[in-house]
Amino acid sequence: MDREEYIQILTDQIRCAKARAMVGDEIRMHIDDQAFAFREQGMGEEQALKAAVREMGDPVAAGMSMDRIHRPEIPWGMIALMAVIGLVSAAIHTLFGLGDPELGISYVKMQIGCTLAGFLAMICVCIVDYSFLAAHGTGTAAGFIGSLLLMWSFLGQNINGATRWVHIGGLNIGLETFIYLFVPLYGAVLYRYRKEQVKGVIMSLLWIAVAAIPAYLMDSFSTRALLVFILLILFSIAVVRGWFGIRRPKRFLAVLWMCLIFSGPAYILFQCVTGRTNLLHSRRVRMLLGLDPKGINYARYAVLDVLKDSQLIRTGNGDLSKFIGRVPSYNEDYVPAFLAVSFGYAAAAALAVLLGLMVYGIFRIAFRQKNELGMMISCGCGMNFTALILICLFENMGLLPHMSFDLPFISAGGTNMIVSYIMAGIVLSVYRYKSVLPGELAGKAVTDRQACIRKA
Incomplete structure (x- = not known):
């Protein structure tokens, strides 16, 4: 033989x-x-x-x-954890629906339905082999950005001067939340341009600019800034791992990040010197400095006020009286604060620990991957969850102003649920195929039989 x-x-x-x-x-x-x-x-x-x-x-x-x-291996542990998070989310929104007459039982049914739909979407995405992104990463990313722009152009609804929603078949879909699905796709874009040195660096940075276009059109500075920040971290990981063959990667990244850090203050200084912006009258600056507690920073000070009566542990019944009419969008942006007021800081901490376990599991999957594409995609999802969770927790503690970021899996809204579970499904797909795919995938799709024949 x-x-x-x-x-x-x-x-x-x-x-x-x-x-x-x-x-x-x-x-x-x-x-x-x-x-x-x-x-x-x-x-x-x-x-x-x-x-x-x-x-x-x-x-x-x-x-x-x-x-x-x-x-293929089924990640039962992570699936069970996601199910627990879904049950906790459904329980919290049940309290909201039963405690707020304006929400009612229909709100509870909608949130439970969105959670179940998101969980089903996660399972479906988990089954799909993510390795097709090795050959079609840039095409998929371009199609995703193009779809967002088309929906924004032809189906977008202008609400309060910003077009961030589309209405399809009786459903309101938040485009601002869907933008974060580009993060794992950018991991595939980086994989596509690895080993192309200068061209790879330029194209990878240009894709970050392209990804910021939808957020710019939606007039969402916070979303745009966070998205660019996450993508730059992914790019930095690729540089450190030698994907672009840069001779001194640490020095290159130091220069890049220093330029980015100082470009913001330089731009603000230029605006002030030329008289285009009055710094103290700038809406964003006043918000970040905590000025105007009865205006732009009302939500921030309202949360600090209701948290004064919180204890470490307390027996509550989900009373919403301190939130209704006082804290705007409490069921979207201030869920941890509600838990702290109604059930004590321990309940809010337990929710944070539960989400922290999920993030730990994601990064554990990412850095145990021998497949570089899977590692980068998982890292992107993990960093996206980490950033959103930390921002929301700091916002609930009054350390940050109200910025309308959704807490993954927890904040009200079908879009948040679906997008969060899709990202979780992508990570589960990476885990599922960890013992099946090689460390490096081909740049174009070929069947396994053809690969064997060609090797022979």
Whole structure:
């Protein structure tokens, strides 16, 4: 039995077709290494290769052993954690619906329905093999941005001077939240431009500018700033890991981040010197400095006021009297504050710990990946969740002004639920195929059988 016949019999025992090419390459490399060792002992080339094949043992038994290892794995632990988070979210919004007459039971049904729909979307995304992004990452990213721009242009609804919503089939969809789905797609874009050095760096940075266009059109400075920040961190990870072959990556990143950090103050100074902006009259500056407590910063001071009566632990019944009419959008932006007031700081801390466990699980999946694309996509999802959770928690503690960021999986709204669970599904897909896909994926899609034949 020659080498290729042995490999063919072995890989035929593997039920997951996607794993066959990777396993075939590993076995071929192992046989070649063993044959080299035999040649070093004085054997001829053909004799050494046959001896190496014989030493591998029964191909059927070896293939069955490989089949037990290289198969899609179901991440039951993370799925259970996401189910618990969904149940907690549904319970919180049930309290909101029953405690606020303006919301009512219809609100509870809607939130539970959105949670179930999001969980189902997560399972569907988990089943999909994310590796198609290796060949179609830039096309998928371009299609996503193009779709957002088309919906904004033709279906967008102008509310309070900003177009951030579209109305489709009786459903209101928040485009501002959907923008964050670009984060994992940007991981695929970075993977596409790896090893292209200067061109890769330029194209990767240009894609960040392209991603900021929808947020700019929606007049959402906070969303635009956060999105660009997350994408730049992903880009920095790619640079540090040597994807672009930069000779001194740390020095390059230091210069890049220093330029970005000082560009903001320089722009503000330019606006003030030229008389285009009165710094103290700027809406955003007054908001960040905590000025105007009865105007732009009303929500911030209202939350601080209701938190004065909070205790570490208290037995509550979900009373909303301190929030209704006082704290705007409490069911979207101030859920942790509600828990702290009604059930004590321990309840809010428990919610933070639950979300923290989810983030830890995501980064654990990411950094245990041997596949670079999966690692970058998972990191993107993890950083997106981390940033949103921290901002929302600081906002609920009164450390940040009201910026209307949704707390993933928790804040009211179907869009937040669907987008959060889709991102979780992407991470679960990365975990599911961690033992199936090789460390580096091909730049174009080929079948596993074709890959085996070409290697032969």
